[in-house]
Amino acid sequence: EACAFRVYEYDAGAGVSEKWATPLPECSGFLSATAFDFEGDGAVEVLTHDDCFVYVLDGTTGAEHMRLSAPHATWTEFVSLADVDGDLSADIFFSAHDVWNGAPPLNLGKCGYGAADDGLRHGVFTYSDPDGAWMPTRRIWNQQAYHITNVRADGTLPKPESDSWGAMGYNNYRVAAQGKAVGYGADLVVSLSASLVGFCPGEVELVARVENQGIVGAPDGVKLTFRDASGKEIGSAKTTKKLAPGGSEMVTLTVPIEGKQSYSVEVDTDTGAGAVVECVEDNNAGAVHEVTCQRLVE
Numbered sequence: 001e002a003c004a005f006r007v008y009e010y011d012a013g014a015g016v017s018e019k020w021a022t023p024l025p026e027c028s029g030f031l032s033a034t035a036f037d038f039e040g041d042g043a044v045e046v047l048t049h050d051d052c053f054v055y056v057l058d059g060t061t062g063a064e065h066m067r068l069s070a071p072h073a074t075w076t077e078f079v080s081l082a083d084v085d086g087d088l089s090a091d092i093f094f095s096a097h098d099v100w101n102g103a104p105p106l107n108l109g110k111c112g113y114g115a116a117d118d119g120l121r122h123g124v125f126t127y128s129d130p131d132g133a134w135m136p137t138r139r140i141w142n143q144q145a146y147h148i149t150n151v152r153a154d155g156t157l158p159k160p161e162s163d164s165w166g167a168m169g170y171n172n173y174r175v176a177a178q179g180k181a182v183g184y185g186a187d188l189v190v191s192l193s194a195s196l197v198g199f200c201p202g203e204v205e206l207v208a209r210v211e212n213q214g215i216v217g218a219p220d221g222v223k224l225t226f227r228d229a230s231g232k233e234i235g236s237a238k239t240t241k242k243l244a245p246g247g248s249e250m251v252t253l254t255v256p257i258e259g260k261q262s263y264s265v266e267v268d269t270d271t272g273a274g275a276v277v278e279c280v281e282d283n284n285a286g287a288v289h290e291v292t293c294q295r296l297v298e
Contacts, residue, residue, distance in 0.1 A: 020062035026051040026110040034174040052111035069118040070096040081176035089132040131217030185279035187214030192286040200293040201258035212243040229262040
């Protein structure tokens with residue numbers, strides 16, 4: 001049977017059933033897995049390391065989010081997660097080998113490395129999100145059987161160790177977690193100003209200042225929706241750069257105006273969860289009132 005990474009789910013009535021399976025090019029049967037909620041949306045991603053690659057898979061569907069070249073004999077490999085550099089964003093780290101007992105690992109012929117892959121390499125590798133958008137996690141991962149309660153943040157071992165599966169635990173295993181009731185994320189807020197363009201009747205330039213007040217980066221391409229006083233949409237625009245914590249960008253829209261008008265803007269929707277996972281989801285709107293375009297000559 002072809003090699004695959006399989007995830008099963010348990011139902012008290014129906015028993016155990018396969019939830020999804022993702023084909024892998026080669027696996028010895030010694031591979032292991034971990035998981036982490038990179039996006040802070042409540043659904044973990046699954047990480048595993050076969051003979052050829054490290055994979056980041058969607059925990060719900062098994063769809064591949066990312067693969068990284070990492071040849072290995074799968075006797076000692078394991079992909080781990082921790083905040084290696086202390087920037088409040090998780091990092092992936094793992095090892096790779098291009099020589100095993102004096103020769104290349106046995107199953108490299110099945111890896112099918114392409115031009116976009118790093119191929120054969122050796123060492124310990126760390127990967128991070130360049131904008132710090134991955135959720136925060138602890139700064140420690142001390143062993144293959146890591147389960148949060150087995151080690152303190154300072155590296156000392158608790159004695160006795162509390163149950164990681166108990167009522168006060170986390171109900172997981174080999175999972176890097178943000179902890180309980182921690183509201184980490186981006187926090188996009190927006191303010192709005194207006195500047196008249198030319199004489200009346202004419203145009204007004206609406207200037208929206210988008211700022212990330214959270215502690216996690218926000219992606220580019222976030223939609224802003226502009227509305228008139230009645231709530232009717234009059235236009236939209238998108239951010240053009242990724243916003244690190246504390247970063248901001250001006251986004252403009254020019255619309256016709258005559259008389260006195262009021263305008264509002266929303267970034268990534270102000271009516272609940274949008275495309276960006278935020279620690280605060282109801283502060284995404286701004287407005288400017290009584291923008292007046294007065295004819296000088298009647």
